[in-house]
Amino acid sequence: MRRSILGWGVFLAFFSSGAFDVPYVVHAQDNTSTSYQVLGPVMSSGGYGTSDHFILFSSISEFAHDIGSASPFTLNPGFIAYPFVSTPAVSATAGDSQVALTWTASQGYIGWTVSGYDVGQSTISGGPYSYSSIGNVTSSTRTGLTNGTTYYFVITPKDTFGTRIATSTQVSATPTASSLSSPSSGGGGGGGSINPSIGATITVSGRAYPLSRVTVLKDGQIAVRTIAGPDALFNISLTNLSTGIYTVAIYSEDKRGNRSTTFVFPVQVTPNATTDVSGVFLAPTISVDKREVKRGDNLVIFGQSAPQSDITISIHSNQEFFAKTTTDVQGAYLYILDTTPLDMGDHITKSKSTVEREISSFGRTVSFAVGTKNVEVAPSETVQKGDMNGDDKVNLIDFSIAAYWYKRSSPPLTVDLNGDGNVNLTDFSIMAFYWTG
Amino acid sequence: MHRDILFTFLFISFIMSATLVRAAEFRIVTDGQEALGTGTSFEAKVVIDTQEESINAFEGTVLFPSDLLTPLEVREDSSIVNFWIERPRTSTSTAMRFSGITPGGFTGQGPLFSVIFRTTKLGSGTIAVANPRALRDNGAGSPAHITSTGARVIISNTITSSGNVPPMGDIDPPEPFTPVIVHNPILFDDKYVLIFATQDKKSGIDHYEVCEGNRYQCIIAESPHLLQYQDLSRNIFVKAVDKTGNERIATLPVFMHLLWPQILLLFGILGVFLWWILVRSHKFLWQNHISSY
Numbered sequence: 001m002r003r004s005i006l007g008w009g010v011f012l013a014f015f016s017s018g019a020f021d022v023p024y025v026v027h028a029q030d031n032t033s034t035s036y037q038v039l040g041p042v043m044s045s046g047g048y049g050t051s052d053h054f055i056l057f058s059s060i061s062e063f064a065h066d067i068g069s070a071s072p073f074t075l076n077p078g079f080i081a082y083p084f085v086s087t088p089a090v091s092a093t094a095g096d097s098q099v100a101l102t103w104t105a106s107q108g109y110i111g112w113t114v115s116g117y118d119v120g121q122s123t124i125s126g127g128p129y130s131y132s133s134i135g136n137v138t139s140s141t142r143t144g145l146t147n148g149t150t151y152y153f154v155i156t157p158k159d160t161f162g163t164r165i166a167t168s169t170q171v172s173a174t175p176t177a178s179s180l181s182s183p184s185s186g187g188g189g190g191g192g193s194i195n196p197s198i199g200a201t202i203t204v205s206g207r208a209y210p211l212s213r214v215t216v217l218k219d220g221q222i223a224v225r226t227i228a229g230p231d232a233l234f235n236i237s238l239t240n241l242s243t244g245i246y247t248v249a250i251y252s253e254d255k256r257g258n259r260s261t262t263f264v265f266p267v268q269v270t271p272n273a274t275t276d277v278s279g280v281f282l283a284p285t286i287s288v289d290k291r292e293v294k295r296g297d298n299l300v301i302f303g304q305s306a307p308q309s310d311i312t313i314s315i316h317s318n319q320e321f322f323a324k325t326t327t328d329v330q331g332a333y334l335y336i337l338d339t340t341p342l343d344m345g346d347h348i349t350k351s352k353s354t355v356e357r358e359i360s361s362f363g364r365t366v367s368f369a370v371g372t373k374n375v376e377v378a379p380s381e382t383v384q385k386g387d388m389n390g391d392d393k394v395n396l397i398d399f400s401i402a403a404y405w406y407k408r409s410s411p412p413l414t415v416d417l418n419g420d421g422n423v424n425l426t427d428f429s430i431m432a433f434y435w436t437g
Numbered sequence: 438m439h440r441d442i443l444f445t446f447l448f449i450s451f452i453m454s455a456t457l458v459r460a461a462e463f464r465i466v467t468d469g470q471e472a473l474g475t476g477t478s479f480e481a482k483v484v485i486d487t488q489e490e491s492i493n494a495f496e497g498t499v500l501f502p503s504d505l506l507t508p509l510e511v512r513e514d515s516s517i518v519n520f521w522i523e524r525p526r527t528s529t530s531t532a533m534r535f536s537g538i539t540p541g542g543f544t545g546q547g548p549l550f551s552v553i554f555r556t557t558k559l560g561s562g563t564i565a566v567a568n569p570r571a572l573r574d575n576g577a578g579s580p581a582h583i584t585s586t587g588a589r590v591i592i593s594n595t596i597t598s599s600g601n602v603p604p605m606g607d608i609d610p611p612e613p614f615t616p617v618i619v620h621n622p623i624l625f626d627d628k629y630v631l632i633f634a635t636q637d638k639k640s641g642i643d644h645y646e647v648c649e650g651n652r653y654q655c656i657i658a659e660s661p662h663l664l665q666y667q668d669l670s671r672n673i674f675v676k677a678v679d680k681t682g683n684e685r686i687a688t689l690p691v692f693m694h695l696l697w698p699q700i701l702l703l704f705g706i707l708g709v710f711l712w713w714i715l716v717r718s719h720k721f722l723w724q725n726h727i728s729s730y
Contacts, residue, residue: 104544104545105489105544105545107489107544108489114489138545138546217540217541219519219612219636220519220520220539220540221634242609242612242638242639243609243638243639244514244515244638244639245514245515245516245517245638246638247517247519247539247543249540249541251541261541262540262541262542263541264491264539264540264541264542264543264544266515266517266543266547268515385576388621388623389619389621396520396617396632396634396660397617397619397632399520399538399634400624400630400632400660400661401621401623401624401661403522403660403661404624404625404661405623406522412623414623415623417578418577418578425494425496425522425536425570425572425578426494426572426578427578428494428522428536428538428578429493429494429538429572429573429574429578430576430577430578431538432493432494432538432539432540432541432542432574433493433541433542433574433575433576433578434576435540435541437540
């Protein structure tokens with residue numbers, strides 16, 4: 001075993017020009033449940049270690065709770081440092097003998113790269129599904145379906161070996177015979193009629209935070225707001241839509257007013273049809289109690305997600321390592337990080353959530369420093385950028401103010417968000433990140 | 438033997454460079470219409486592939502061989518861009534600059550816009566996005582590593598191309614919208630400014646018109662628009678016109694943007710009028726009551 005590791009070390013050293021770092025000591029987590037306890041777990045990767053330079057096909061086991069690393073390669077041992085992909089949100093639009101499916105791209109972490117998708121199809125809710133491989137795309141139209149029959153679909157991202165590595169939530173649609181005569185696409189047709197768009201509907205369901213306010217943007221402007229249930233589930237509808245593609249964006253705020261990342265996806269709507277979007281899973285919010293923490297003292301990392309969900313916290317320094325906790329019935333989580341093993345200097349942390357086989361992407365990152373003193377996070381540090389007119393929103397008005405100053409000299413500091421002396425695309429990008437609608 | 442070693446070396450170099458460079462990409466897609474005859478039109482789509490990165494700001498310039506191609510129109514149907522900073526226009530004959538944002542970011546492959554070209558003479562050339570920029574949705578506006586892949590177009594007299602791009606067939610007006618009036622010290626010296634934006638899901642927005650007073654006295658305008666009548670004493674109409682001429686008019690009646698003194702004066706007049714009505718009716722009822730005895 002040690003010889004094998006030595007062999008890999010030589011291999012890595014060859015590609016990394018000898019740029020090894022000092023091993024970094026982080027202890028794996030003990031895991032317990034009501035019926036068992038796993039102490040000092042050892043992870044077998046199952047052969048999915050990758051870097052930009054190689055793919056590791058063999059199985060590896062840790063012989064100590066260390067992270068061996070080189071500049072092109074990081075090995076994350078420990079029970080919770082396993083690769084994962086976020087589960088896609090899926091939309092289904094019924095047509096005449098067909099259903100159009102689109103989904104958000106799954107994001108892979110810790111070495112997993114999504115290389116394709118399978119579409120699972122069934123006429124029974126919950127399956128069993130018959131799967132079709134459709135390549136590395138994010139849309140598929142299922143044809144040859146029976147009008148009036150409800151079909152159920154799931155999307156499964158696959159890794160480079162073709163293994164299904166996640167499953168989306170199920171979405172359903174019932175194809176119906178078109179009652180509209182299609183416009184002629186023939187060449188002549190001077191008086192050919194074109195059917196006007198008929199009011200279409202988008203319904204969106206997913207998870208936010210218990211009793212949190214969920215805001216839905218349609219093409220960047222607020223379309224509807226709702227309150228998630230105690231189970232964090234929400235369901236909204238956008239009605240009377242024209243035919244075309246809409247950019248739907250969803251965000252929420254936790255009980256402390258911290259915003260989630262914005263979940264964005266384009267939705268194609270067709271006349272007289274309802275497009276169902278399911279599986280939206282807003283990433284957890286995250287905060288820390290100190291802007292700077294004295295090395296060896298504790299840092300409290302906390303936030304909110306769906307109730308009773310597993311939270312994985314990434315602490316990213318020179319190397320990335322992970323911690324795990326769970327949320328309570330109100331969706332709140334808290335993790336006390338012992339900063340003893342951390343290097344002095346700047347660090348970032350972020351979190352993701354898992355519940356009922358659904359996996360969110362990582363949420364916003366927050367930064368902290370390990371230093372020689374403790375500095376609490378001041379409330380004023382949470383003020384968002386981009387609010388140029390001071391109305392606590394970042395929306396079209398702020399965009400217009402920035403557009404006014406675009407490429408003009410001597411813009412005000414409230415408009416020049418990155419302080420480089422002019423308003424350009426970078427300032428608009430910062431504004432788009434903090435956009436509230 | 439040497440050739441084998443060279444081939445192996447080149448192959449390994451290619452594989453390594455391909456895996457090392459993972460970048461977002463601007464791409465011109467012409468649906469395989471690389472060879473065309475003269476006088477035909479075709480569509481060139483400008484598409485971004487973000488390669489799993491969340492991108493919220495896009496910028497570039499579409500370059501094309503202006504001696505061979507004439508841009509006829511820009512279509513924004515199905516664009517992932519929500520707000521244009523610089524809307525792509527066909528007004529310039531050699532290049533088309535664009536920049537815009539998608540709040541919250543976009544991940545995946547999505548169209549930005551498309552350009553309908555007409556071939557004018559024989560030859561070959563490339564349509565490509567020059568100076569491409571794509572910024573990450575990370576709150577800092579960090580630039581993503583970006584590449585640009587163009588599309589080659591060959592115009593030949595041996596091609597009997599009959600492919601013309603059909604007209605859009607858009608009979609829907611732009612999306613409903615609500616303009617707002619704001620004033621802020623950092624915008625036109627704190628004067629009253631009109632702000633508006635909407636989208637058209639098929640042909641795209643061509644222009645806006647602002648009308649102060651009545652809907653027939655309009656000027657072409659862009660948001661933010663400095664209002665001509667700063668006393669806000671007139672009805673305001675904002676007309677969004679799509680590329681096929683469909684219109685959506687949003688109205689701001691005068692009572693919706695009265696100043697505070699004007700509102701107080703209006704309420705004062707209304708109060709006096711109501712008081713007068715009450716007095717009159719009370720007097721009338723009292724007289725009737727007396728006469729009934």
